[in-house]
Amino acid sequence: MASIALVTGGTRGIGAAIAKSLKHAGYEVAAIYRSDDAAAERFAAENGVEVFRWNVADEGACREGVAQVEAKLGPVSILVNNAGITRDGMFHKMSWEQWRAVLSTNLDSMFAMTRPVIEGMRERRFGRIVNLSSINGQKGQMGQVNYAAAKAGVIGFTKALALENASRGITVNAVCPGYIDTDMVASVPEEARKAIIAGIPVGRLGKAEEIADAVAFLASARAGFCTGSVLTINGGQYIANG
Incomplete structure (x- = not known):
């Protein structure tokens, strides 16, 4: 029986690449999405991935959704927390709604x-949790105080949870992508895109598949000695020490 991998924000962008990579690696994948039913159904049909719809900001919906996934597919042994949004603006003009939506x-x-799956992982003495943070959670970014704060919080969450669960065979790691060639970056004006690329030492945007391959490794049995790590993948734009 294939291990069950659950990927939030799993039908678009980096999340879709992760879901496909894990499927290719032999996992049974459940991809979670928020709103676009037609796109999710196309993704499921094209990639043989189960899709489920709920809002990851709703704790009750997450409990019910995870129970639905496990009832249909089996216990979740790999969780990839990828879903994220932006509501950019300078802090002195930022609204409470912008702050809370992103946090x-x-x-x-x-x-x-994570709460609905962690007890089962502890009981089975195996689990892989990979959390998507960001280059901007490491270095900060003008106009993204809300986003940078949330993504920095993901790193602290990852390190503490890793310590709590290492003895139970559960690894918890974070991946911090830089600027990746997704629809979000494609919507940036051309001049701004050129400025972003000019600041990346390797001279290009990253590919979603490059992030997905790193996540697939961290989800694998081979990564059992890797926990509490923060993997930076940004083309040299920001070189961090963790």
């Missing part, structure tokens, strides 16, 4: 999604 989806979801 709820990007950070509260860490608790809401």
Whole structure:
């Protein structure tokens, strides 16, 4: 029986690449999405991935959703917390709604999604949790105080949870992508895109598949000695020490 991998934000962008990579590696994959039913159904049909719809910022929906996944597919042994949003703006003009929307989806979801699976992983003495942070959670970014705060929080969450669960065969790691060639970056004006690329030493945007391959390794049995790590994948744009 294949291990069950659950990927939030798993039908678009980096999340879709992760879901496909894990499927290719032999896992049974459940991809979670928020709103676009037609796109999710196409993704499921094209890739043989089960899709489920709920809001990862809603703790009750996450509990019910995970129960639905496990009832249909089996116990979740790999969780990839990828879902995230932006609501950019300079802090002195930022609204409470902008702040809460980003903190709820990007950070509260860490608790809401991980809490329903962690006890089962501990009982089975195996689990892989991979959390998507960001280069901007490491270095900060103008106009993204909410996003940077949430993504920095993901790193702290990862390190503490790793310590709590290492003796139970559960690894918890974070991946911090830089600027990746996804629809989000494609929507940036051309001049701004050129400025972003000019600041990346390797001279290009990253590929979603490059992030997905790293996540697939961290989800594998080969990564059993890797926990509490923060993997930076940004083309040399920001060189961090963890």
